[in-house]
Amino acid sequence: MKPIFDESDPVELRLCVNGAVRTLCVPPLRRLLDVLREDLRLTGTKEGCGEGECGACTVLIDGQAVLACLTAACSAEGSEVVTIEGPGFERARREFLEHGAAQCGICTPGMIVMTRAWAEACRRDGIEPTEDGARAALAGNLCRCTGYGAIVAAAVSTAREGFP
Amino acid sequence: MRVVVARSIDAALAALASATEASRILAGGTDLCVEFESGRTRPDLVVEVGRVAELRFVRETQAGLEIGAGSTCADLLRSAPVARGADLLALAAREVGAVQIQNRATLGGNLVTASPAADLVPALFALGARVRLASLAGRRELLVEEFVTGYRATARRPDELVESVVIPPRPAGExxxxxxxxxxxxxxxxxxxxxxxxxxxxxxxxxxxxxxxxxxxxxxxxxxxxxxxxxxxxxxxxxxxxxxxxxxxxxxxxxxxxxxxxxxxxxxxxxxxxxxxxxxxxx
Amino acid sequence: MERYIGRDLARPDGPAKVEGRAVYVADLDVPGAWVGGVVRSTVARGLLLGLDFDPGFDWRTVAVATAADVPGENVVALIADDQPLLVAREIEHWGEPLALVAAPDELQLARALAAVRPRIEARAACFDLERSPRVFKSIRVAQGDAGAVFRDVPPGARVVEGTYRTDSQEQLYVETQGFVAFPPASDGSVTVRGSLQCPHYVQKALARALGIAPEEARVVQLATGGGFGGKEDYPSVLACHAALLARVARRPVRLILGRHEDLAVTPKRHPARVRVRAAFAADGTGLALEADVLFDGGAYTTLSPVVLSRGVLHASGPYRWPAAEIRGSVVATNHVPYGAFRGFGAPQTCLAIERLMDRAARELGIHPFELRLRNALRPGDTTVTGQRLEHSVGSLEVLEAIARRTGFDRHAWGAPHAESGPRRRGLGFSFFFHGAGFTGSGEELLRGRVSLALLPDGRVEVLAGSTEIGQGTQALFTAIAAEALGADAADVVLATPDTARVPDSGPTVASRTCMVVGGVLAAAAAELRQRVGDGAASWRERARAFLAGGGDGAVTRAYAPPPGARWDEHSYRGDAYPVYGWAADVAEVFVDEDTGEVDVARLWTAVDVGRALQPRLVTGQIEGGALQAVGWAHREVVSARDGRCEQDRLATCIVPTTLDAPRFDVTLVEVPYPGGPFGAKGVGELPMDGGAPAVLSAIEDATGIHPAQVPATPERILDLLVARAEEAHA
Structure with a gap:
């Protein structure tokens, strides 16, 4: 939590989080990250830097991968928010485990959310998932443990589902 | 600090009518939220325009390619008219942050923040872009070099909103x-x-x-x-x-x-x- | 037939991590907890004359602690006890803690922190390690008479020398450091939970600072988002601060560093300057080595003496030197204290010796691979401390493997390139070793312990103080225990590292968790297996029958040093480490000669791990460590201005992304170590040592310049390229 984001008067906001409609009374600039982690106790979304550099707080808003630390609650009003706790991550989770892509685990939720966003974009746009594509998609998610090889392989495996 | 969530250009302009030098417009948040975080900015008024649909468009006009200020870097990367008429903007958008940032960072935001390290702004300079501003007092248009006036400084008045950018048609053989x-x-x-x-x-x-x-x-x-x-x-x-x-x-x-x-x-x-x-x- | 060794086991900690359920310190829900913050020094050296508390602020709404409130000794107990928990008078570095504040929420905390006004008299500070007035520790390693060789160089021999510098490096664990502390219980005992590597270090520090017995301080590790050494010593500071605040606030306090604060005040890799010279016979045989190692320790001793020790002991490289003299010092400056980071002094000296070997190869006209091969330590050789290498010496095996994999031994390294635009390709090489486990008698003195407890249902609980920080302790210990017991992995349960329950296994550092603690675990498990007895029935059935028969299902074992190991701390002679890991790297780079930008495209590495108990885990360690090394080599800049870290944001503290990371090619070489569990030896730090010299070697191959400083940033490379062009012009 950062003071300035919470300095204005609370307003009522409606969000759909992981399929459930939630009505909250929060300061409009409160970071979506704090809304998720503190108000909704969805702590799977991690804070690594608070300034949009590490990708640990990646969530989906209306299907797009965005950073919860740079999203004001009012900017997400009425949107569909999906976090790592939500449905639809089964394949990516399995691939991450099988490839040894999770070590300390702090970047893992953000990586998995980003992987899903990329996999869905590949399917939607009919783009063949490749290692280079995965590297470009995951370039905003920092990992200090793995050297990325296992993560990229897990992402490609995830996205290849449904491709011949 | 007052926060106004605008869902239309008219609503944004009405809110901005009382804006001061200390007021800020919040679009994608990728610059402004970082400024909040670092304590660099403590605005009296924040006008949120992130989901003003009227600001998010790309259209080919006689004057050239008009791109709404609310268009995100991802929009620029996906747009066929941008690829044709403003290829530099797409090349620059690819260099902004990473995917999550590109999904939120807007053309107007990059311009109004006016960081000397901005990626989209040099592309707009090279394209000879014009910036369209609106306020309750009316509309005006500036050359992008006239718009960016200094270190994180622009010619935008506090009551003005950057609506769009116009890229002149591409000259043959350029x-x-x-x-x-x-x-x-x-x-x-x-x-x-x-x-x-x-x-x-x-x-x-x-x-x-x-x-x-x-x-x-x-x-x-x-x-x-x-x-x-x-x-x-x-x-x-x-x-x-x-x-x-x-x-x-x-x-x-x-x-x-x-x-x-x-x-x-x-x-x-x-x-x-x-x-x-x-x-x-x-x- | 082994069931779990050499086969990848599912990580016990995996499912919670991929589902976002793993609980890190920031995720802990502690009702009624206040948030803590630190008032810090804004000068690098000075006197704290006093703390003024703004009378306009309502101080009854918060809790404040100063040096006067420390109930025990005002020290961060580690090696020298010279670092105060809170400044009483003398300020030695920027960001040094002056006072602590706890408040009900962040808003109030921010207001309170701003309302504390330290009165400080600034003093002149020292930031130059070569002008330091104070030495924390000096070490000398000598063998034969190196001075004589350099005074009277044998005919035909050649002396090669160089000075190499390495800058600091940030660990950049993606989870910042943090603790939650609870107020003292009615019996005076204190509990903290947090992100850490070494629960028993924190326990000792808490006991000293709070004036309680160690067993009255309970330290519990939560899921820890990376450490890399960064959470070895600093958690002791943070835990004491949090516990002190919880004591004065009389309620739980969360003290979690924001990223800026974490970057600005936590310890990083020691900057170093290493002068090295070596004499070679005309055929490339090493005759003598001299090295002068200087580390910047920062403002307090912290772990510096041990970092220096490892640095000095690795300065010889994995080579035979009939005569050697290595002198090392770590000195005091007014930088934020430097600390542990994977490699622990060795990457700095490894860079120097490997760069020198490249330079020698060029000057002697011998292929750099051939020069290394000729001088590589082999089984039966002695190191510069007089240690005779007997077991698990995979030096020739890794050299052979890397040559087979890359053909580097046939690559015309350093040959002039045909002109082909600004983008130049180069291959570079490094050969290195790393002592596994604590230096010298460290393990013997520590006697790390592991306990096993047979549960009523027949499962076995492993009680160890070793922490899971991502490297795979849990999977590894499960595999070792199951294999040694002859049980199923599902029969093994791991206790949370909680000082109230687990014995002191020693810290999770120094590449010792698998080899040393894993070895103790294997021995304990073998003992339990012997007690329970083998048979046709399942482990659980046999274990339950054993318990029903009144059997004692509790086993505790301590580390026993290998027979015959000897070490003299005074002369620095003897067996410096129980065993060494061996490795060789080849890096492929593309250098843009217009911009000095380096793209490390591929990194091949061949690593003698003794035995790969969990191949996926060990590969993960090697790739992750190698990327940290590659980042340090050319991209990760850490600098200080007037003692203040300049890269205190992730926007400026640059580490590699997916697009910056090379493609890795890891060859696991197995030369079993009889002293380790199932032949394994420690390799956690080894991959950090070789990446930087391999990348710099490749830059030299691509461009002809000889980078002598890490990181070889584009700015530094461009300066060298411009100087080369000017030389060619003149």
Whole structure:
């Protein structure tokens, strides 16, 4: 939590989080990250830097991968928010485990959310998932443990589902 | 601090009517939320325009390509008209942050933040873009170089909203290039960024550079030399002269003034060289 | 037939991590907890004359602690006890803690922190390690008479020398450091939970600072988002601060560093300057080595003496030197204290010796691979401390493997390139070793313990103080225990590292968790297996029958040093480490000669791990460590201005992304170590040592310049390229 984001008067906001409609009374600039982690106790979304550099707080808003630390609650009003706790991550989770892509685990939720966003974009746009594509998609998610090889392989495996 | 969530241009303009120098417009949040986080900004009023649908469009008009200020970098990357008419903008958008940032960062935000290291702004300079501003008092249009006035400073009045940017039609035979040297290959802030456009025989050159002065700028001295039909053999010397005259790089946490000057020169020579005629062939 | 060794086991900690259920310190829900913050020094050296508390602020709404409130000793107990928990008078570095504040929420905390005004008299500070007035520790390693060789160089021999510098490096664990502390219980005992590597270090520090017995301080590790050494010593500071605040606030306090604060005040890799010279016979045989190692320790001793020790002991490289003299010092400056980071002093000296070997190869006209091969330590050789290498010496095996994999031994390294535009390709090489486990008698003195407890249902609980920080302790210990017991992995349960329950296994550092603690675990498990007895029935059935028969299902074992190991701390002679890991790297780079930008495209590495107990885990360690090394080599800049870290944001503290990372090619070489569990030896730090010299070697191959400083940033490379061009012009 950062003071300035919470300095204005609370307003009522409606969000759909992981399929459930939630009505909250929060300061409009409160970071979506704090809304998720503190108000909704969805702590799977991690804070690594608070300034949009590490990708640990990646969530989906209306299907797009965005950073919860740079999203004001009012900017997400009425949107569909999906976090790592939500449905639809089964394949990516399995691939991450099988490839040894999770070590300390702090970047893992953000990586998995980003992987899903990329996999869905590949399917939607009919783009063949490749290692280079995965590297470009995951370039905003920092990992200090793995050297990325296992993560990229897990992402490609995830996205290849449904491709011949 | 007051926060107004606007869902239309009219609502945003109404809210901005009472804005002061300390007020801020929140679009994608990728700059402003970082400023909040660092304590750099403590606004009296924040007008949130992130989901004003009227600000998010790309349309081809007689004046050229008009792009709504709320268009995100991802929008620019996906747009076929942008790829055709404003390719530099797409090349620059690819260099902004990483995917999550590109999904939120807006064209208008990059302009209004007016960071000297901005990636989209040099592309707009090189494209000769015009900036359309609106307020309750009316609308006006500025050349992008007139819009960006200094270090994180613009000609926008507190009550104005950047509505769109207009890119003039692409002249026939114009060469264009974009080159960024950053701290790493993604999610990086530029040490030097160059966007340029060059007509046949040096006509209509627009050479823009970022991170080499307190604001994005055009290398007027080099443009003039090119317009005079600079020969390839004289390029390096002309570039060195222009960089010395037109830029004001500084040492900072990302790089040094010496490096910035040297790399700007080398990048310009590398990009422009193949487009110039050798001596004798030159006009 | 082994069931779990050499086969990848599912990580016990995996499912919670991929589902976002793993609980890190920031995720802990502690009702009624206040948030803590630190008032810090804004000068690098000075006197704290006093703390003024703004009378306009309502101080009854918060809790404040100063040096006067420390109930025990005002020290961060580690090696020298010279670092105060809170400044009483003398300020030695920027960001040094002056006072602590706890408040009900962040808003109030921010207001309170701003309302504390320290009165400070600034003093002149020292930031130059070569002008330091104070030495924390000096070490000398000598063998034969190196001075004589350099004074009277044998005919035909050649002396090669160089000075190499390495800058600091940030660990950049993606989870910042943090603790939750609870107020003292009625019996005076104190509990903290947090992100850490070494629970028993924190326990000792808490006991000293709070004036309680160690067993009255309970330290519990939560899921920890990376450490890399960064959470070895600093958690002791943070835990004491949090516990002190909880004591004065009389309620739980969360003290979690924001990223800026974490970057600005936590310890990083020691900057170093290493002068090295070596004499070679004309055929490339090493005759003598001299090295002068200087580390910047920062403002307090912290772990510096041990970091220096490892640095000095690795300065010889994995080579035979009939005569050697290595002198090392770590000195005091007014930088934020430097600390542990994977490699722990060795990457700095490894860079120097490997760069020198490249330079020698060039000057002697011998292929750099051939020069290394000729001088490589082999089984039966002695190191510069007089240690005879007997077991698990995979030096020739890794050299052979890397040559087979890359053909580097046939690559015309350093040959002039045909002109082909500004983008130049180069291959570079490094050969290195790393002592596994604590230096010298460290393990013997520590006697790390592991306990096993047979549960009523027949499962076996492993009680160890070793922490899971991502490297795979849980999977590894499960595999070792199951294999040694002859049980199923599902029969093994791991206790949370909680000092109230687990014995002191020693810290999770120094590449010792698998080899040393894993070895103790294997021995304990073998003992339990012997007690329970083998048979046709399942482990659980046999274990339950054993318990029903009144059997004692509790086993505790301590580390026993290998027979015959000897070490003299005074002369630095003897067996410096129980065993060494061996490795060789080849890096492929593309250098843009216009911009000095380096793209490390591929990194091949061949690593003698003794035995790969969990191949996926060990590969993960090697790739992750190698990327940290590659980042340090050319991209990760850490600098200080007037003692203040300049890269205190992730926007400026640059580490590699997916697009910056090379493609890795890892060859696991197995030369079993009889002293480790199932032949394994420690390799956690080894991959950090070789990446930087391999990348710099490749830059030299691509461009002809000889980078002598890490990181070889584009700015530094461009300066060298310009100097080379000017030389060629002159």
């Amino acid at each position: 060469h264009r290039a974009f080159h960024k040297v950053g701290t790493r290959r993604a999610q990086s802030i530029s040490k030097v960024v160059v966007a340029l456009a060059l007509g046949p025989r040096g006509a209509g050159a627009r050479i823009a550079a970022g991170s080499v002065a307190e604001r994005t700028l055009r290398l007027a001295t080099l443009e003039a030399a090119l317009a005079r039909g600079l020969a390839r053999e004289r390029l390096a010397q002309a570039v060195a002269h222009a960089v010395a005259l037109d830029t004001r790089p500084r040492d900072d946490v990302r790089s040094t003034a010496r490096y910035r000057r040297a790399v700007l020169e080398r990048v310009l020579v590398r990009v422009l060289g193949p487009w110039l005629e050798p001596e004798g062939n030159a006009a």
